[in-house]
Amino acid sequence: MSVLDPTTTTTAGDPGDGNAGVPAHVIEVKGGRTPLWRKVFGTWRARIGGGALLLILLWAFIGPHLYHWNAVDSDGLAFGMPPSAAHWFGTNDIGQDIYAQTLVGLQKSLLIGLIAGPAATLIAGIVGAIAGYFGGTVDRVLVWVIDLLLVIPSFYALVLLSPVFKNLTWVALIVGLAVFSWMVMARVIRGQTMSLRERDYVKAARFMGVPAFTIIRRHILPNVASLLIIDATLGVGAAILAESSLSFFGFGIQIPDVSLGTLLAAGSQSAVTRPWLFVLPAATLVATVLSTSLLGDALRDAIDPTSGANRD
Amino acid sequence: MLAFIAKRIVNYIVLTIVATTLGYILASTTLNPAARFLGRNPAVPQGTIDASLRKLGADPDTPLIVRTWTWWSNLVTHGSLGMSTRGTEVTADIVARSGTSLRLLVIGTLLGAILGVLLGVWNAVRQYRTSDQVSTYLSFAVLATPTFVIAVVLMILATAMNQGLGTQVIRFTGEYTPGVNGFFPVLGDRLIHLLLPTISLTIGAVATYSRYQRSAMLDVLSNDFIRTARSKGRTRGSAIMRHGVRVALIPMSTFFAYSFGLILTGASITELVFSWHGMGEYFVQGITNNDINAASGTILFTAILVLIAGTLADLLYAALDPRVRV
Numbered sequence: 001m002s003v004l005d006p007t008t009t010t011t012a013g014d015p016g017d018g019n020a021g022v023p024a025h026v027i028e029v030k031g032g033r034t035p036l037w038r039k040v041f042g043t044w045r046a047r048i049g050g051g052a053l054l055l056i057l058l059w060a061f062i063g064p065h066l067y068h069w070n071a072v073d074s075d076g077l078a079f080g081m082p083p084s085a086a087h088w089f090g091t092n093d094i095g096q097d098i099y100a101q102t103l104v105g106l107q108k109s110l111l112i113g114l115i116a117g118p119a120a121t122l123i124a125g126i127v128g129a130i131a132g133y134f135g136g137t138v139d140r141v142l143v144w145v146i147d148l149l150l151v152i153p154s155f156y157a158l159v160l161l162s163p164v165f166k167n168l169t170w171v172a173l174i175v176g177l178a179v180f181s182w183m184v185m186a187r188v189i190r191g192q193t194m195s196l197r198e199r200d201y202v203k204a205a206r207f208m209g210v211p212a213f214t215i216i217r218r219h220i221l222p223n224v225a226s227l228l229i230i231d232a233t234l235g236v237g238a239a240i241l242a243e244s245s246l247s248f249f250g251f252g253i254q255i256p257d258v259s260l261g262t263l264l265a266a267g268s269q270s271a272v273t274r275p276w277l278f279v280l281p282a283a284t285l286v287a288t289v290l291s292t293s294l295l296g297d298a299l300r301d302a303i304d305p306t307s308g309a310n311r312d
Numbered sequence: 313m314l315a316f317i318a319k320r321i322v323n324y325i326v327l328t329i330v331a332t333t334l335g336y337i338l339a340s341t342t343l344n345p346a347a348r349f350l351g352r353n354p355a356v357p358q359g360t361i362d363a364s365l366r367k368l369g370a371d372p373d374t375p376l377i378v379r380t381w382t383w384w385s386n387l388v389t390h391g392s393l394g395m396s397t398r399g400t401e402v403t404a405d406i407v408a409r410s411g412t413s414l415r416l417l418v419i420g421t422l423l424g425a426i427l428g429v430l431l432g433v434w435n436a437v438r439q440y441r442t443s444d445q446v447s448t449y450l451s452f453a454v455l456a457t458p459t460f461v462i463a464v465v466l467m468i469l470a471t472a473m474n475q476g477l478g479t480q481v482i483r484f485t486g487e488y489t490p491g492v493n494g495f496f497p498v499l500g501d502r503l504i505h506l507l508l509p510t511i512s513l514t515i516g517a518v519a520t521y522s523r524y525q526r527s528a529m530l531d532v533l534s535n536d537f538i539r540t541a542r543s544k545g546r547t548r549g550s551a552i553m554r555h556g557v558r559v560a561l562i563p564m565s566t567f568f569a570y571s572f573g574l575i576l577t578g579a580s581i582t583e584l585v586f587s588w589h590g591m592g593e594y595f596v597q598g599i600t601n602n603d604i605n606a607a608s609g610t611i612l613f614t615a616i617l618v619l620i621a622g623t624l625a626d627l628l629y630a631a632l633d634p635r636v637r638v
Contacts, residue, residue, distance in 0.1 A: 011564035039468055053340075063405035119584050127530065144327075146324075147327055148327055148330060148331055148334075150570065150573065150618075151327050151328060151331040151615050151618050151619075152331050152335060152573075152611060152615060153574070153576050153577045153614065153618075154465075155573075155580070155581075156576075156577070156580075156595065156610075156611065157338075159595065159596065159599055160335065160339060160342065160599065160611070161338070161342060161345075162342075162605060163342040163343060164342050184570060192418075193522050218433070228576055237456065241456075241458050244433075244458050245458050245459070245460060245577075245581060248458070248460050248581075249348060249584060249596060251596075251599070264460070264461065268460070271467070271468055272463050272467060272468055272471045275468055278464060278468075279468075280466070282457075282461045282464075282465070285457075285458070285461070286453070286457050286461070289457075290452060290453060290456035292357070293452055293455065293456055294452065297452070308631040
């Protein structure tokens with residue numbers, strides 16, 4: 001089983017590894033005084049990603065108050081109009097303003113991404129640390145559950161569960177997205193934990209009788225924090241993408257709630273004749289996901305010693 | 313090595329059986345096949361509803377465990393996945409539709425993997441050059457775009473091109489144009505219909521695989537054995553190909569297995585957007601029509617594909633990594 005572990009590309013402290021010893025990121029995260037944030041935001045990739053994400057957040061939540069149309073009213077004098085000074089992103093067939101709708105959809109998509117992404121990371125951290133720390137039967141059972149969840153693609157599982165989500169609120173969808181997207185990261189954390197538990201300070205704590213879950217909380221999780229931070233950042237974008245695909249086919253967010261996915265589903269019907277209905281909300285979606293992935297990638301370069309930027 | 317592969321296959325088969333069973337149970341609890349009879353005017357008599365549910369093997373009076381067992385035993389003894397709500401055999405439906413899905417899936421996986429690996433190697437060898445930077449940012453942009461957006465944008469572009477040229481150069485709705493006859497016209501027609509779906513499925517796979525291959529390749533290139541191979545007198549290209557790419561593909565083979573689910577999802581979405589009558593559409597219709605047997609049949613089909621992909625990835629792993637050979 002372990003030979004096929006995906007951790008081979010990402011583990012730092014693998015015992016068989018050439019650079020065995022303390023992974024560099026452990027020191028950096030614990031030290032705190034090392035200019036980690038300066039290192040992260042020293043790259044223009046992080047500045048653009050972080051800056052854009054901040055702007056998009058402000059835009060989504062403040063933008064609607066600075067605009068003269070709301071998402072539901074129709075403008076009787078502008079049916080299906082292209083973008084203009086009055087309607088920045090144009091209007092749909094019944095005169096609703098696409099810019100206002102995009103912002104409302106963006107709010108929902110951001111909320112879903114910002115909750116579901118980190119939630120999946122939380123599950124991955126806990127399950128991975130428990131499997132790697134306890135080993136033995138616990139490990140085998142958890143790895144088997146992970147493999148089982150990987151057999152059915154999460155999109156299929158979420159579509160299968162969609163009748164349940166339809167009867168609940170969109171919060172249920174967030175739970176669903178988180179529950180089906182933690183598996184690969186959990187395997188990575190498990191691999192890291194297996195090497196961490198052989199460290200002297202973890203052994204010392206264990207022999208002094210510190211309870212296992214306290215060790216996991218105090219020693220294991222802080223040492224994989226860098227991986228968790230990266231995964232949570234990238235998870236935001238992944239959750240937004242998953243939600244938009246589900247909603248596009250009618251299995252995600254349900255009316256009256258609006259997300260970028262439902263907006264794109266409505267716009268795709270006439271995407272060829274009235275492209276602004278589709279292209280502008282789609283560009284908003286891509287910009288949002290792109291800024292989270294740029295930020296996540298810059299974080300990885302700055303704090304993960306195995307990533308490309310620190311290699312040479 | 314045989315023992316290793318055999319053990320893996322047994323493990324996959326157990327996983328497939330458990331996942332399909334869970335899928336059937338999940339479908340039976342979330343879907344309600346009686347829903348299409350409700351609210352009809354005149355009201356459908358209870359006896360008719362019960363009879364129709366019994367025909368589907370979804371009689372609510374039978375315990376779920378028994379229904380699951382019946383479903384499995386019918387599958388094993390008769391090769392039957394039950395009836396769909398439209399009155400067709402699910403097995404026959406899947407056989408009819410799987411070709412459509414598999415064509416897209418095989419082309420997308422192979423093309424995506426080959427182009428992705430090549431691009432990744434090229435970028436790793438030329439790290440930080442312009443070509444590397446450009447493909448890095450392009451793949452970021454592609455990975456931030458959902459498959460359905462890529463597909464719809466391709467359709468918008470193709471329509472604009474068709475209008476610009478005044479003829480239907482790229483036809484993209486459905487799998488083929490009805491009414492085309494003759495071997496070569498049909499082949500050409502199908503290939504043209506395959507063009508946009510293949511692009512929309514492959515582009516994401518190339519972006520993903522090239523990032524991983526680049527990273528794995530950079531890990532390998534800094535190793536001593538590459539320098540040794542060079543100092544033995546191998547050319548740079550030969551050292552990179554024989555010692556670099558081969559070693560870098562070992563972690564990739566695991567990643568192929570893990571990412572196959574993403575390709576499957578991408579293929580279903582592509583099918584749906586381009587109105588292909590494949591398994592993705594079948595699953596979505598099954599859920600919409602509250603069709604337990606169709607949904608479970610698709611889950612089984614998907615699980616078997618994941619099983620095959622996992623086994624192929626293991627074989628690739630065993631072929632590449634000398635430590636697995638016994």
